[in-house]
Amino acid sequence: MRTPLLSLLLTSTLLLHGCATTPAPPTALSRLLDSVSQRLDIAEAVALHKWDSGQPVAAPEREQQVIANAQTQAMRFGVDGQRATHFFADQIEANKLLQYSALSQWHATGSAPSTQRLDLNTQLRPQLDRLQRTLLSQLAEFDRNRPAHCQATLARAIEQLDKSPQHSLALIRATTYLCSPL
Template structure:
């Protein structure tokens, strides 16, 4: 495959983001950027259009970060109650719903379920991390309990948007440049949203299967 200059630039940005985002397994601060010329754009943004590979992959980072933010609300709703973080019935409900949405939109249901298993596990990372934090320092615990049903409506909305992103990006997700571009997008979203260490780790976990969602066809029998 011959890469265009814009994709080569984005790959370079992605390689740098790999070091920033996942290199040591620990969140680190990004180096200060050099002042850009008035009309200059970051390499990744140069290809951020709806039909470019980066433009198709960035929504996964954005929507995953949105979904992780709901983990804070779920954690607060369950804090001080007997509601467990693990909720197999709710998880089955979510996975069945997104698999059906995938079939309706022409996406791969099995790949969709893999991605959403990661989304669910990432959300639980946030919930467990916050509960540990509040156990250690009750003064930081929430004083109000969100309505869990309303929070789940927001989660369902984000789930639908993620299924749509999966349906629109089969080639970008199966391409060799998927991982570095997705990592670059995740690093950018992390800085834009000022994610702390807990949410940075969870974001990486949420995206684990995005670039593995398209499997190559089996080799023909000899």
């Protein structure tokens, strides 16, 4: 009686152990998506600043400044300037999508969350500037290691992330031209 029970337990344990998978090592795409996602995570804090100050979401002068800066830095990271321009224009549009969504929710409820506010100029923009350099480096790595069937791989990678529907949509917007021909 003991032998069949022991055998059953041992078999179950081995089967369960075989089902455990180790996470795949990060790829150039997964690292890039993680940084894009981090940049998008800042959108609500930016929206809070704009809510409090009454500033509009669109800031054309600042947007052009960010894109020009990315274009200037691109060569240092091995990224074509035009590629950097398109990539960061997509980042800005995705970020604005989340800002508009947050502001709409706050207008509908009549108030913004009572979370700690971060200063746009001294706290948020320096974070965005650091992320810009990281994103340029990772974009260069992605371009060197572009996956086969890029669009399908990208779509699956975004789908597998555990993000809210709004954040997922913003990720899709932020990566609209990621797989375009170089």
